[in-house]
Amino acid sequence: MYTPEMKASIELVGRSRNRRLKETFPRLTPDEKQKLLKDFHPDHRPDTLRELKVGKSAGQRVPHELADVLELKSHLDPDTFVLGSPDYEVDVLVIGGGGAGASAALMAQESGASVLLVTKLRLGDANTMMAQGGIQAADKANDSPVIHYLDVMGGGGYFNKPDLVKALVFDAPFVIRWLEDLGCMFSKLPDGTMETIHGGGTSRKRMHFARDYTGAEIMRTLRDEVRNRGIEVIEFSPAIELLLDEEGKCAGAVLLNLETNEKSIVRSRSTVLATGGFGRLHVAGFPTTNHYGATADGLVMAYRAGANLIYLDATQFHPTGVAYPEQILGQLVTEKVRGLGAQLVNAEGEQFVYPLETRDAVSAAIIRECVERKKGFTTITGQPGVWLDSPMIDLIHGKGTVERELPAMYRQYKRFGIDMSQEPILIYPTLHYQNGGVEIDDEGRTAVPNLFVAGETSGGVHGKNRLMGNSLLDILVFGRRAGVAAAANAKDGRSAPSGKVGIEHVRAYHRELEKAGIITDRVSPILLPDYTRRR
Amino acid sequence: MASENSINIFVMGKKYEVPKGLTIMKAMEYAGYKFIRGAGCRGGFCGACSTVYRVPGDYRIKVGLACQTVAEEGMYLTQIPFYPANKATYDVENEKAALGTLLKYYPELSRCVGCNTCTKVCPQELKVMDYVNAAMRGDIAKVADLSFDCIMCGLCASRCPAEIVQYNVAILARRLYARHMAPRAKHLEERLEEMKAGKFDSQLDEMTRLDTAKLKELYNARDIEP
Numbered sequence: 001m002y003t004p005e006m007k008a009s010i011e012l013v014g015r016s017r018n019r020r021l022k023e024t025f026p027r028l029t030p031d032e033k034q035k036l037l038k039d040f041h042p043d044h045r046p047d048t049l050r051e052l053k054v055g056k057s058a059g060q061r062v063p064h065e066l067a068d069v070l071e072l073k074s075h076l077d078p079d080t081f082v083l084g085s086p087d088y089e090v091d092v093l094v095i096g097g098g099g100a101g102a103s104a105a106l107m108a109q110e111s112g113a114s115v116l117l118v119t120k121l122r123l124g125d126a127n128t129m130m131a132q133g134g135i136q137a138a139d140k141a142n143d144s145p146v147i148h149y150l151d152v153m154g155g156g157g158y159f160n161k162p163d164l165v166k167a168l169v170f171d172a173p174f175v176i177r178w179l180e181d182l183g184c185m186f187s188k189l190p191d192g193t194m195e196t197i198h199g200g201g202t203s204r205k206r207m208h209f210a211r212d213y214t215g216a217e218i219m220r221t222l223r224d225e226v227r228n229r230g231i232e233v234i235e236f237s238p239a240i241e242l243l244l245d246e247e248g249k250c251a252g253a254v255l256l257n258l259e260t261n262e263k264s265i266v267r268s269r270s271t272v273l274a275t276g277g278f279g280r281l282h283v284a285g286f287p288t289t290n291h292y293g294a295t296a297d298g299l300v301m302a303y304r305a306g307a308n309l310i311y312l313d314a315t316q317f318h319p320t321g322v323a324y325p326e327q328i329l330g331q332l333v334t335e336k337v338r339g340l341g342a343q344l345v346n347a348e349g350e351q352f353v354y355p356l357e358t359r360d361a362v363s364a365a366i367i368r369e370c371v372e373r374k375k376g377f378t379t380i381t382g383q384p385g386v387w388l389d390s391p392m393i394d395l396i397h398g399k400g401t402v403e404r405e406l407p408a409m410y411r412q413y414k415r416f417g418i419d420m421s422q423e424p425i426l427i428y429p430t431l432h433y434q435n436g437g438v439e440i441d442d443e444g445r446t447a448v449p450n451l452f453v454a455g456e457t458s459g460g461v462h463g464k465n466r467l468m469g470n471s472l473l474d475i476l477v478f479g480r481r482a483g484v485a486a487a488a489n490a491k492d493g494r495s496a497p498s499g500k501v502g503i504e505h506v507r508a509y510h511r512e513l514e515k516a517g518i519i520t521d522r523v524s525p526i527l528l529p530d531y532t533r534r535r
Numbered sequence: 536m537a538s539e540n541s542i543n544i545f546v547m548g549k550k551y552e553v554p555k556g557l558t559i560m561k562a563m564e565y566a567g568y569k570f571i572r573g574a575g576c577r578g579g580f581c582g583a584c585s586t587v588y589r590v591p592g593d594y595r596i597k598v599g600l601a602c603q604t605v606a607e608e609g610m611y612l613t614q615i616p617f618y619p620a621n622k623a624t625y626d627v628e629n630e631k632a633a634l635g636t637l638l639k640y641y642p643e644l645s646r647c648v649g650c651n652t653c654t655k656v657c658p659q660e661l662k663v664m665d666y667v668n669a670a671m672r673g674d675i676a677k678v679a680d681l682s683f684d685c686i687m688c689g690l691c692a693s694r695c696p697a698e699i700v701q702y703n704v705a706i707l708a709r710r711l712y713a714r715h716m717a718p719r720a721k722h723l724e725e726r727l728e729e730m731k732a733g734k735f736d737s738q739l740d741e742m743t744r745l746d747t748a749k750l751k752e753l754y755n756a757r758d759i760e761p
Contacts, residue, residue: 030755125575125583139726142760146738154754162743170739173726180720183627183710185679192718203759211683216580220687224706228624236571258571291581292574327558327605331578407684411660412579415603528571531564 001325001417006426009377012349013387013424020343021395025351033361040364040371042284042317043464049313053516054509055303056447062312065281069296070303071513072524075240076254078507083243086252087264090116091490092483093253095239096274096298098126099215099472100455100479102222104272105231107483113490115231116266118255120238120275120293120527124223127276127291127456128475131215132334132408133199134207135476136469137172140196143204145169152470155201155358156435156463159311164461164478167442168470171477176208178476184221186210197339199468201358207469212334212408215472237264238297238527241506242271242305242451246499250305250451254503258527269495270450270486273298274479277434277456280529283315287330288431297525298457302438304509307446307453311436314464319344319362321430323385325416330430334409335359335468337388341396345387345424346375352386360465363429370428377426385426394421433471435462444482450495454482542608559586559601559612572616579603582688585658588612598656598690618689620700625707632715634673641704644670646697653691653701659684663691663701670704676716678708 002010028036038044049061053071062070092108094101097119105117117123138148148169153160176194180186187195187209196205210217226233239253243265252267275298279290288294303309320333338344338355344362345351346369353365370376370384378384393402402421403410413420437459444452455475462470489495513520541552544562551566560574575583584601591609601614623640630636637644644667653663662681669677682705691701729735745753 030751121572121575122583125581127576129581130576130578139720139723141722141725144738145730145735146742147757149739149742150750150754150757153750154757158747158750166739166743170730170735173723173730176720176723177727180723181628181714183712183714185683185709185713185717186720188717188720190718192720193722194720198760203757205760213580213684216686217683220706221710224710225627227622228626230624289578291576292570327556327561328578328603408580411684412603416605528569530569531561532567532569533565 002423003380006377009347010423013345013389016345016349017389017392020345020351021392023351025354027354028357028361036364036368037360040368041360042286043314048284053518054512056306057309060309060312062309063283063315065283066278066296066299066312069281069300069524069526071518072520072522073510073513074304074503074506075256075523076503076506078503078510081503083502084265086267088116088266090114090266090268092270092272092486093118093266093268094272094274095253096276097123097233097235098274098276098455098475099128099219099222100274100475101272102226103476103479104274104454104483104486105226106222106229107480108487109229109231111484111487113487116234117226117231118234118237118239118266120236120258120297122235123226123233124219125291125293126219127294128215128219128472130289130291130332131472132212132332133336134197134209134214134469135472136199136202136206136467137176137208137473138169138204138206139173139176139194140204140206143206145172147204148172148206151201151203152467153463155467156465159463161460163442167481168461168473168477172473175473175476175480179218179221182221182225184210185217197336198356199335199339200356200362201467207339209336212336212406218472238525239301240525241503242301243501243503244305244505245497245501248306248505249449249495249497251497251501269490270452272444272452272454272482272486273302273457274453274455275457279431279434283431286317286429286431287321289318289321289330289332290431292528295526295529297527298453299437300525302446302448302451302453305448305451305505307448307451308439309436310439310459311464312434312459314435315431316359316433316435316466317363317429318432319359319366319429320388320427323383323428324379324426326381327416328412329383332430332432333388333425333427334406337390337393337406337409340393340401340405342388342390342392345389347377348375358465358467366429379426383428385428387424388427389424390420391422391424433466435459435464435466440478442481443485444478445485450489452482452486454478542606544606545611547613553606557606559599559604559606560584562606563601573601573614577602580686582686583616585615585688585690586612587615598658600658600688603658615689615693618693620689620692620703622700622703623707627710627714630711632675632711636711637670637673637704637707640707641699643697643699644704647671647699648697650696652694656690656694658688658690659686661685666705667699667701670708675708675712678705679712682709
């Protein structure tokens with residue numbers, strides 16, 4: 001499947017392999033890392049970001065592609081929209097059917113609330129399903145939540161909000177236990193000890209995993225449990241706008257049935273937004289690892305409703321996206337490949353970065369190697385990349401390790417005629433994660449009363465760079481917390497709507513757009529990306 | 536015949552000329568389809584894009600995930616984005632990891648005729664019939680192991696003459712196995728005890744009060760487990 005030109009480069013990689021097995025590339029010093037990021041990370045390129053013109057966070061710099069959707073009109077026209085009688089009335093409305101939404105729904109119901117979960121695609125269609133690497137938790141004797149805390153802060157560039165990080169690392173072992181109780185099949189040693197490995201930026205081996213289907217195993221378990229508990233779920237019906245009362249408190253949402261185009265009204269005392277991130281907006285033109293539905297819907301709705309945004313100037317590029325074959329361009333090659341010992345090498349077969357630096361640094365180093373040093377390999381379609389030397393894994397851990405520990409990855413490449421246990425794979429950074437999002441407190445509350453946000457839609461816990469294994473953790477910690485808090489909030493008399501409920505905030509937002517000179521008929525959330533051929 | 540760099544595919548019987556080498560999903564998008572159903576993770580993990588097809592000169596029905604299968608000349612295809620399935624509801628906590636539990640919720644298990652069609656259609660190349668057989672023997676650990684890479688796309692169930700929903704049997708078995716048969720993690724239990732006793736509370740609080748300079752100092756000096 002590799003071209004002769006690629007084979008020639010692969011030959012060089014193979015020749016240096018035995019020597020490299022004994023070599024450890026020096027880690028970056030803090031100063032070197034800063035310079036590398038400044039020079040080569042897309043966040044720092046002057047043409048990636050622009051200032052928001054409207055809304056509460058006007059002046060904040062966010063990626064163009066996000067500003068483009070934030071600065072569009074609502075699907076609803078405030079002049080013609082009439083709020084009919086509600087189609088659903090619940091204590092807690094959960095918007096989003098990924099890991100954060102499912103855990104919020106489970107915990108809200110367990111706390112005694114009536115719950116409705118609505119989602120744009122199917123329950124479980126989310127980035128959670130795709131997370132291969134693992135989930136962090138400090139539950140081994142040589143580790144502690146305090147050490148985990150330090151890793152998170154350092155990885156995030158010290159921008160992380162301390163109270164959120166504390167919640168994250170404190171709840172982590174409890175989340176693992178919750179999953180174990182639900183029957184989630186973690187990889188364990190025969191005595192029950194959880195198998196744990198390093199991830200980029202971890203100082204202890206605290207990455208728990210379920211073979212290389214960690215996210216899928218968590219998601220299908222949660223999905224099964226949501227169904228077992230009889231929580232009502234409406235699929236293919238995204239929320240397109242939040243409803244607010246006269247005091248600006250959230251009071252529900254308007255749904256759009258994607259198949260019939262019918263709109264319906266949900267009235268709720270608490271609303272949990274868990275719609276995921278913005279990967280499918282293709283920031284800075286990068287391909288993405290993200291799910292089809294990752295179009296920033298939650299950011300758009302929460303922002304119109306008056307929530308604050310934080311750290312959306314920081315986008316995470318996963319250092320190892322597929323650069324070849326073209327059919328799966330941009331898809332994720334899990335960090336576990338490096339965790340198991342595979343090195344990153346250039347077209348000449350030489351290492352250029354320590355493979356387990358934080359993701360931002362590894363991405364920048366790969367871009368530097370290709371763009372500045374011209375030592376990457378460029379494919380026939382013009383896609384640059386460097387080699388991830390996966391055959392090292394079987395040499396280090398024994399024959400059959402790749403197939404056993406990375407079955408999803410192995411299968412993926414086999415489909416295109418590449419045996420990654422024998423030949424290295426070509427990779428390049430790919431858009432992976434929205435580091436920032438809606439500002440929340442440690443129970444998922446936002447600046448909008450009755451509105452909670454959990455998971456990738458929120459921002460602050462990861463600072464400006466999330467570590468591997470902290471996203472699956474984040475969605476469960478804050479999904480659960482938001483679910484419990486939303487249920488309690490629903491029972492609190494103060495959450496009842498005051499005066500008329502509607503979309504007056506949309507009218508105000510439209511007026512702001514007009515004042516800023518933004519005249520458009522296009523609407524957001526965009527709901528789905530359009531990959532049809534432009535004719 | 537299409538031109539040198541393109542092929543003809545038939546989406547639900549309608550012909551489209553698309554470039555060679557695209558996955559079925561990208562080929563359909565090239566042809567103008569904007570998916571609502573039938574697309575999900577686009578990475579082979581979610582089972583949203585199950586597709587059945589035939590190719591010229593072959594009587595057999597083939598299957599694949601649209602996001603993972605390369606389109607080929609003359610491919611005659613349709614997606615199966617949804618297939619009705621029987622899903623039992625149960626409380627894993629209070630069930631036994633035993634054959635009786637599987638049969639209580641999915642009695643149709645015993646109707647398996649051993650045709651092996653499920654194994655042949657699995658896009659994950661799982662030995663589906665083997666795990667169905669293991670389920671019929673009550674070997675829950677084996678079901679869990681053999682079915683682990685299941686993405687619940689539903690293709691097995693769509694073709695099963697015994698009307699078994701294999702993937703739902705499998706998730707029940709996996710959850711029973713992980714909850715009741717897999718050994719519990721002792722180190723986790725110990726850590727939870729420590730945390731409930733407040734062992735890390737004051738240290739964590741202290742961390743939240745440190746300024747960036749001090750945090751940096753600690754971070755840069757931290758020892759890293761080899």
